Amino acid sequence: MTVTLPPYEDVVARYEPVIGLETHVELGTNTKMFCGCPTDFGGQPNTRICPVCLGLAGSLPVANKAAIEATIRIGLALNCTIATWCRFARKNYFYPDMPKNYQISQYDEPLCIDGWLDVEVDGELVRIGIERVHLEEDTGKTLHVGGATGRIHGATESLVDYNRAGIPLVEIVTKPIPGTGALAPIVARAYVTELRDVIRSLDVSDVRMEQGSLRCDVNTSLNLPGEEWGTRTETKNVNSLRSVERAVRSEIIRQASVLDAGGRIVQETRHFHEDTGDTTSGRSKETATDYRYFPEPDLVPLAPDASWVASLKESLPELPRLHRKRLQTEWGLSDLDMQSVVNAGAVELIEQTIAAGTTPEGARKWWLGELARRANETGIELAAVGASPAHVAELQRLVDEGKLNDKLARTVLEGVIAGEGTPAEIMTARGLEVVSDTGALTAAVDEAIAANPDVAEKIREGKVAAAGALIGAVMKATRGQADAKTVRELIISRLS
Numbered sequence: 001m002t003v004t005l006p007p008y009e010d011v012v013a014r015y016e017p018v019i020g021l022e023t024h025v026e027l028g029t030n031t032k033m034f035c036g037c038p039t040d041f042g043g044q045p046n047t048r049i050c051p052v053c054l055g056l057a058g059s060l061p062v063a064n065k066a067a068i069e070a071t072i073r074i075g076l077a078l079n080c081t082i083a084t085w086c087r088f089a090r091k092n093y094f095y096p097d098m099p100k101n102y103q104i105s106q107y108d109e110p111l112c113i114d115g116w117l118d119v120e121v122d123g124e125l126v127r128i129g130i131e132r133v134h135l136e137e138d139t140g141k142t143l144h145v146g147g148a149t150g151r152i153h154g155a156t157e158s159l160v161d162y163n164r165a166g167i168p169l170v171e172i173v174t175k176p177i178p179g180t181g182a183l184a185p186i187v188a189r190a191y192v193t194e195l196r197d198v199i200r201s202l203d204v205s206d207v208r209m210e211q212g213s214l215r216c217d218v219n220t221s222l223n224l225p226g227e228e229w230g231t232r233t234e235t236k237n238v239n240s241l242r243s244v245e246r247a248v249r250s251e252i253i254r255q256a257s258v259l260d261a262g263g264r265i266v267q268e269t270r271h272f273h274e275d276t277g278d279t280t281s282g283r284s285k286e287t288a289t290d291y292r293y294f295p296e297p298d299l300v301p302l303a304p305d306a307s308w309v310a311s312l313k314e315s316l317p318e319l320p321r322l323h324r325k326r327l328q329t330e331w332g333l334s335d336l337d338m339q340s341v342v343n344a345g346a347v348e349l350i351e352q353t354i355a356a357g358t359t360p361e362g363a364r365k366w367w368l369g370e371l372a373r374r375a376n377e378t379g380i381e382l383a384a385v386g387a388s389p390a391h392v393a394e395l396q397r398l399v400d401e402g403k404l405n406d407k408l409a410r411t412v413l414e415g416v417i418a419g420e421g422t423p424a425e426i427m428t429a430r431g432l433e434v435v436s437d438t439g440a441l442t443a444a445v446d447e448a449i450a451a452n453p454d455v456a457e458k459i460r461e462g463k464v465a466a467a468g469a470l471i472g473a474v475m476k477a478t479r480g481q482a483d484a485k486t487v488r489e490l491i492i493s494r495l496s
């Protein structure tokens with residue numbers, strides 16, 4: 001059955017979307033939330049486990065102080081109130097990757113409540129309300145094998161890896177976000193981006209969506225203007241910033257087509273598919289009563305000391321939005337130029353390149369030019385393109401010293417990306433250095449003059465602008481390695 005979906009612009013002209021985001025962040029603590037097992041990503045399955053995170057009878061959890069501290073710092077950075085007293089709760093549900101058949105989480109007594117995060121969308125600040133920030137433990141991972149898709153359907157076996165079970169997980173829940181209209185998908189993406197940057201600045205998680213240390217569920221509903229908010233769906237499996245935007249957009253269109261046909265939106269979880277960009281129905285959404293929450297009897301309540309919280313607040317770093325403002329001033333960029341740096345994901349890269357000794361212009365030229373182009377072409381993030389800030393700083397230094405011109409530098413950069421070494425190493429190994437030695441260039445200049453007598457005559461008559469043709473000939477003869485300025489001087493001196 002093919003359903004013709006209404007165009008997005010048409011949908012958002014008739015319906016008002018309300019979005020909400022639930023983000024899970026795996027903390028980068030050394031050990032798990034309630035035991036001493038290591039938390040490193042990867043590793044042989046079921047090697048980072050113990051009786052506590054396997055939920056064996058008689059084992060008892062002990063809360064990880066570093067995880068609590070990290071959660072409070074996230075809460076403070078998001079302008080939340082920190083609870084003076086709160087408890088962990090058992091969230092009961094049966095799932096093979098949950099060894100205890102319950103998850104230790106927080107329910108009606110979260111550690112941090114009622115904050116906000118300002119995000120910039122098209123130059124305007126949008127304040128996103130934060131409902132709560134709470135601490136829980138991650139589940140293990142189920143792997144379905146023997147089928148074509150890696151999904152449970154068609155699989156012959158399901159394998160469970162408990163290495164991830166018990167890793168501290170912070171859940172950050174926004175308040176519902178109404179009133180964003182057609183911009184809802186962009187606001188959702190901007191929020192997750194800003195949240196990621198805030199958490200990265202706190203140095204409490206590596207927040208890598210592709211590795212699952214930052215995971216996002218997107219709630220979406222539609223209503224007609226003036227009417228109550230609609231029933232919301234929760235889209236899971238949203239594994240990149242781009243997918244956050246696509247998931248909201250596609251769910252807005254899907255819900256509109258259901259409503260247009262007189263249908264009803266079912267409260268459910270839906271799965272986002274990276275390949276097609278649409279969502280399919282998951283399970284009908286449990287309500288809180290299904291989880292039979294009750295206070296975790298194996299753990300004492302959490303009562304963070306006010307002076308401890310105050311000292312954590314005191315030690316918060318400069319947050320990303322203010323940091324970017326300061327950099328913009330230091331780098332002397334317009335709002336628009338700074339926006340393109342932010343959009344390219346190049347703020348930190350440029351910052352580090354400048355710290356390695358380059359001017360802001362020099363750093364920006366490479367990251368937003370050649371390297372951004374390559375990242376776009378290959379569909380990878382700028383930071384993963386294969387050149388480091390130190391490489392770029394060295395490359396620009398060689399240009400500034402006159403050892404490379406821009407064209408040669410681009411060739412050297414290709415070598416850096418290909419993993420051939422540092423810019424200086426590649427320049428030497430490939431013999432790419434600019435030739436400015438007059439002795440070495442004189443022969444090439446004389447040949448160019450001999451081969452282009454008409455041009456030479458013009459220059460002799462004082463038409464210096466004609467020298468360009470001869471410079472071009474010398475450049476060609478020296479495979480672009482001649483120093484153009486030296487060549488020009490040689491030509492003029494030989495023809496005057």
Ligand SMILES: [Zn+2]
Pocket residue numbers: 032035036037048049050051052053054166
């Ligand atoms: Zn353990």
